Amino acid sequence: MSFPIADWPDVPADLIAEVRDFVRIDHDADDAAIDAFLRSAASLCEDFTGQMLIIRSVTDMLPTRQAWQKLKRLPVQSIASAEQVGADGPAAVLAVEDYAVDIDSDGIGWIRLHRGDGGSRIRLSYSAGLATDWDELPAGLRQGIVRMAGYFYANRDGVDAGGPPSAVTALWRPYRRMRVA
Known part of the structure; x- marks a missing residue:
């Protein structure tokens, strides 16, 4: 990766x-x-x-799920935004109340949608690095x-x-x- x-x-x-x-x-x-x-x-x-190694901005695409999902890069420093991307390509910023995020003590970032409403993927922007x-x-x-x-x-x-x-x-x-x- x-x-x-x-x-x-x-x-x-x-x-x-x-x-x-x-x-x-x-x-x-x-x-x-x-x-x-x-x-x-x-x-x-x-x-x-x-x-x-060096903190940089990252964008991940994850499937739309209501279960907790791990972000791909480590260690996560901050999660900036989440967007729901439709099957035909348009993206809509998710409201903060539509999802939960967590960064655990190991630097693993997590996201969970509270509901799945139409998008096929989630695009996350975050920063990661030591x-x-x-x-x-x-x-x-x-x-x-x-x-x-x-x-x-x-x-x-x-x-x-x-x-x-x-x-x-x-x-x-x-x-x-x-x-x-």
């Missing part, structure tokens, strides 16, 4: 410098490549942990992203050193959120 790499917020110069230091290069000629490697590493981190920017990421996640980007940089010419470093997995594993489908 990755976002396109272009949807990531700008990578700060100090994070690029951190990768440069990690791979021991002293020039900035490859900063654009390192930026792309950082975005790829962060995307892999999100996929591995099951959590969004940190407001790169600097607020937990140290283990950030260091794993730096190491993974360094691995990508070192192996950019197609020479594989035997797979990603196991240290990356060790750094990310405490943040992993498994979901049963």
Whole structure:
């Protein structure tokens, strides 16, 4: 469930410098490549942990049901709006009294309709993520992203050193959120 790499917020110069230091290069000629490697590493981190790293806006489409339904992204920070989308495409904003929302202690967002009246789907807009920017990421996640980007940089010419470093997995594993489908 990755976002396109272009949807990531700008990578700060100090994070690029951190990768440069990690791979021991002293020039900035490859900063654009390192930026792309950082975005790829962060995307892999999100996929591995099951959590969004940087808070971003998300839109989910869910079926119209009166039972509680989980939102797809974690951890949910806030739920902005809910719309009922008809089978032919038009959307109507749901009145607050027509549904209930909850964000539990695990950061899982929930919605439940009080009644289903005609729409075939619900479109939810919400924000999810662990940190407001790169600097607020937990140290283990950030260091794993730096190491993974360094691995990508070192192996950019197609020479594989035997797979990603196991240290990356060790750094990310405490943040992993498994979901049963």
